[in-house]
Amino acid sequence: MAYEVTATRKRPQTFDSLVGQEFVVSTIKNSIKSNRIAHAYLFCGPRGVGKTSSARLLAKALNCETGPTSTPCGTCELCSEITKGHCSDVIEIDGASNNSVDDIRNIKEEVQFHPQKGRYKIYIIDEVHMLSKSAFNALLKTIEEPPSFTIFIFATTETQKVPATIRSRCQQFHFQLINIETISKCLKDATKDLQIQADNDAIFWIAKEATGSMRDAYTLFDQIVSFSNDHITLAKIKEKLGLVGFDQINNIITNILRKKNDEFIVQLNNMLQSGISVEQCIKDFANYFRTMLLIKQNIKDPNILGAQVKDIPEIIINSYNVEQIEAGLELFINLYKEIKYSINPRFELELAVSKIQKLQQLASPVVIMDKINQLKKELLLEKINSNSSEPEIQKQPEIQKQAEMQKQAEMQKQAEMQKQAEMQKQAEMQKQAEMQKQAEMQKQAEMQKQADIQKQADIQKQAEMQKQAEMQKQADIQKQAEMQKQAEMQKQADIQKQADIQKQADMPSRIMTEQQKTENNAKLRQNQINNNNINDSIFNMDKLPAIIDLMKNKYLKVSTACQKISRIEQTEKSLILYTPFNFNYTIMKENEKIIRAAINKICGYRGPVSFELEQIKHKKQNSITEDPFVEETRKMFRGKIQEID
């Protein structure tokens, strides 16, 4: 037996085997049973739902040898001829190819002749809406008053294209789309007939793809059986037919939501590379958005969805509102319509997928109008009372809320950017401040270093000064000690002198009488008094240290020069100071006033003071020894010694 496609093999031969059209079947059955047979029928409905099959079944039911019956035998001559399609009394005409008025005129002429074998001459005109207007007009009179043995059965997928004048003369039957469950059941029966295995999800997928058409389901089933090796699986179907699964679209949408633009474009490219056509891609995207829209509207029935609810992740469904999903669906539906005029369908697909990126920001004109009105209202209210706008905000629709959230997100983003810029600025300022600080610290360190050096220098200087001062002090002490020594020596000399005088005075007293003693004592006392008087104005070598000492503090140079005075000569009207050194002589002469004042202070002498340069020869004569101490002592005591002499 030759290969027969499943659609033909499974064509229903009884009204009971016609699935999914229960209302139509029961109506036709009842009309046959009650013998109320019309002369014109109009079967409307989508392709592949059983219109032609029903027309043939009706023809059989009317012409069967056992009939007219709702259950034709299917085995009599007429039944089998009708099944095979070459019964002379059942004429099938394709309206699409026989649509001219001449074709209809032929029918009109034939209609007059009686059926050859059966009770009725039945005309089945498929795709009747394809007839021309004049053809319809030609047909009109015939179907209005046909011979009693003639029956017209028209079938159409587009009822609205059939003129109302025709429709009103026909009994109309509306055929329904067949649901997925019914198709699945029929497909499972078909796999049993062919003795092949089929996964449930694969069967479900075929049933869904058929979109309610049993013929489409069988055709697709035949195609899949041919490559499935006796086991139909969904993976094989996707692979062989080049289909886009929901999982692939899920990945693309997820990447779009995550703003990974490069990845979703690569994924789209991979899909097209794997052999899936652009058209199929667009269809799958449209189906995806349709399913999403239905899920969003809380529809969970797989028959309606054409998928399971779990096929699309919740996170994707929650990312869009109904309007945005509708826009997405519209985008791909329109794209499918326009694709045939496109210069490159692939570009169109890429553009459409790229547009999904902005879907989340989409708002329809209605929503925008609502928003504008809302804002208007708020502004007006604010004018009246600036505090009364708060409750209005709470009434805002979801879309507005989302827009606000978006706005907030943008503001947050801007704020973050600003923050970052500020932080950078601060960091730079900090850096600069640190650099400045470091520079200052370096400067300070240098200054400190310099100060330290200065300090050390000062300390050294101070130490040196202290040292010098100490040396000076020591020198002073030594000098004082020397002077003290000199003073003591002078004292001793004075004591010695007094002792000598006493001795001299005592010596005569041993011989002198008491009176003489008394006289002598008086004389000595007088002498002493006289001496004191003379001493008041007499300046001699004894008093020299006193003026040297006096001048030492204020006139050190003069004082030093005076130390070199070798001899003093005093008359009543003059005082001559001798020195052997020319240098000292000059100093003394230049400072005559100072020396005279000092002498005056020491001994009360007010007379003139002159200076003479003593001859070295003279000095040498007087020199007894070269010992400086002895010489000094000799100089010191000379005046007194001379006096004593």
Ligand SMILES: [Zn+2]
């Ligand atoms: Zn029969």
